[in-house]
Amino acid sequence: MSISRLPNPARLVPELGQIGGALFKATGNGSIPQVTIGLVQLRAGQIVGSTYLTVLHTGNLRKAGEDEDRITAVASWRDTSSFTAAERVALALVEAVLTPNPYGERVSDELYAQASEHYDDQALATLAVVIGQVGFFTPLALIGKPVPGVSAAEQWRD
Template sequence: MTPSSRIHPSRTQREAYEALKQVSLTTGKIAADAGLEPRLLELVQLRASQINGCAFCLDYHHDRAIAAGETEQRITVLSAWREARLYSPREQAALALAESVTLIHDGQLPDDVYESAIEVFAPEAYTALLWVLVSINAFNRIAIAGRYPVEARES
């Protein structure tokens, strides 16, 4: 079976996909209103997409992270962020939250991750970050199930 022969969820049930897109747009707005930086949002979406193995979302959020001012070095070592010493305490708390929410089946949301996050994020920012993570995890699942392609680009 080729990826193109898969049912494409965003085309087949367009109304549901548009609703998910609206959730994503709304979470982006509430995240901005809560003071969450675009680079931070792209980092957590990249990390969730790494964990889920979503090539389409990795490609998409890589470009958005670069456009938001992120560096190739920080993107390259993102999966080893704990060892890299390139991320601020705020970013570390967000990345730990991203991992816990993405892997919620594996130990739920540990108290130490929650406590670290609420130490650096106001309640509005914390909940906005959660909604961004819910949204990217949903998009990862749609893109992976539909085997959305990543096309080669010229360098």
């Protein structure tokens, strides 16, 4: 079996568990539906090019009972009617935040206004934390290169 390039990061940086727990608690405050969080996390994993994160968040959505067609459509969400207006704006936000824009700001006033139609201030702040949560773990996924679909306990080299 393949293993990660890095030893277990939680052993190297013991505070990682507390940080991850705090982020999980913050994103689970109830202001955003769990399905929306999962869709945003999946799209973030796709955007940053991490197979590990993409497989992880796809699996989480499946475990939550999400429809397979919607999971598959996340990569091309603009071309389908499978998502609610609120989910679409959340997906637009994650793309705007994680994709460089050579022509100006990433999150335009127009996109913010659209998001504000579906989410109150707490929910918007929570969406920002959801995107940041994936962003926080992206370097470990890209540098450490954990094996997609294999639990952390089974793959981290000691």
